[in-house]
Amino acid sequence: MNGKDEHRTRTAVPVPHSVFRVVDAPPGERFGLWKESISCIFDVEAERETRLLDFDAEVEAWLLGQLMLARTTSRAQSWRRSASTIARDGMDHYMVQLFAEGEMEAGDGPRSTFADGQALVVFDLAREMTSRTPSFTNLSLVIPREALSDALFAPDDQHMRTLRTAEPLAAMLRDHLVALTRVGRRLTTTQAREVSRATTTMVAACLNGCEHAAGLDAAPRVAQLGTCKRLIEQNLSDPGLSASQICGTAGLSRTKLYALFAPLGGVNAHIRERRLRRALSALADPRNRFRPVYEIAATCGFRNESAFSRAFRRRFGRSPREARHEGVDLAPAARTASGAGHRYEHWLHHLAV
Template identity: 45%
Template sequence: MTTTEDISRVPHSVFSLDAVPLADRFEVWRESIGCVFEVGVPRERRVNGFRAELDAHVIGDVALARTSTEAQSWARSSATIARDGMDHLMIQIYEQGRMEFSHRGRDEVFGQDALVVFDLAQEMRSETSDFTNLSLLVPRSLIEPQLKQAADRHMQVIQAEGNPLARLLIDHMTTLKALAPGMNLSQGTEASAATVALTAACLNASRRDDGQGEAGIAFALLVRARQRIAEHLRDPELSPARVARLSGVSRTRLYEMFEPFGGVLAYIREQRLRLALRMLIDHRFAEWPISAVASACGFANDSAFSRAFRARFGTTARDMRAAPAGAERVSGDFDRDLDRRYEEWIRLLSA
């Protein structure tokens, strides 16, 4: 029986394969975790039983999940990124086991006593041993204004040794997970704000800053410009000149600030396409014509939207909307015993 007190607690989901027949376990896991990652194991291990459990809390505007499972491969491909439109940073700590990955020519073996940062809007591949880890998911829109530099932090490993803020964040994540079952919604909101601030502080302290003062000013200007773009994104008349005027910077300075993003127009187009993607996979807009979605996202021309969408995501807007949200569902009498609510919570995090 659900009580008022239960409802006031922060949302909690435990996904477990215990009730699933041995032969179906990996496919059920692959389908469920597919809300974030593509996973794989050798074929012989798929039919001989598989172990996985994911215990998740949504605490205010962040999610915190403990995952315990067997060795497997992990990936976020361009197709997955296009399908889910997820724009979060994910910080992981490994309590048991290890992860191996290669990124931009750098090989890493990551284990205990460290943090690793994932940018879920970027591709990744890794291999893990049997492991237990904690994953903190933070929407980019919440943490980015608190970061000192618009740096690429994807696959950044931060060692706790000699880094008090990294040690503090590891301890905070572990303690927050332990306390979450007794936390109400109001407490979760406060804890969420503190968690985002601590995460930002850890990331800020874990990068090499050359010319920190000037970099801080430049980033503040960039954050303001991106906020102005977000505010006026749906306006088809939005131009670099207008963004510069709204942001209080010269066009020359604006072009310099957005050079890492391929230019101002490229950044605006990317944000509009991401907005369109979110609308296309959101059931609330299922009855909207594609042209209405394009118009609502600031595209003045349907043909230009169609070309840009296909170039960015490798499929048409119509096919994206028609595509299933994940793999073909494995079903059986065990369905009623599966708690998969975390999948939707992650997708709608800070939506």
């Protein structure tokens, strides 16, 4: 072996890998262990007979650079991601799922979707959803929003999209996810970083290129919307941020601005949502443990703490102080969870570009 080979051997660090399973626990305790573990992202319930008689669940996960890939197998159950859950974990990722076995019915109120082995389904984890699955095995790719959103034609219109694998790009992404699970344990961290970049590019190509994505004729609208959203992000701390200000800076009429933001619930609703999401992220950050709530509210563009607290509770179902307590407690709990199988819980909450 020459010097270069020895150097490669010494520096080839395996990709982080985690396996959570409940099969070794007494049957009556398995569902409780699963419910506690998966509560890092979903609240789940199952029929009494399923919970007590023959429940099983396993999550095998790989940390691929800034992405997480997981293969999950479990019994029939219901899944929920509510406003309260979103406030509790502050997660702001996209998730692409493929069902290798079984199927899923999901909804978020006005919309519903169905996925089986012939489809990929996309979730925006900053949005609410419920679903039901029979016994299943699925693959889940989790991507931080900031890693993907700038590459998408419609970053805020991906929630619960179903991509049929009859579409060539969707079929390519399906095959890529299956291949990643097959070779995941053999990847090194250096290889995983390269795979992460390639995978994110492939997901963007799939979401942009499949049927129902924004077409070329929508490019000017997408560019204008992107410009306006960047202006909003840059000025969220300004309590005087208004439609007039955005129109003046972006060179748009008020009518055009309102039309651009209509699919997002309106420009004012979008500004309020972004302010609340930024505040939630700040409250959940352990570095802000002793930072006054009124100061966080002010930096997010709220004129007073009372108005901020009311808006926050309406959106997330809990007070800013409650969200801060839960968010700050979450990280050490994930880090100290017993057993390597719980590592995926920590990864989900700390994915970042």
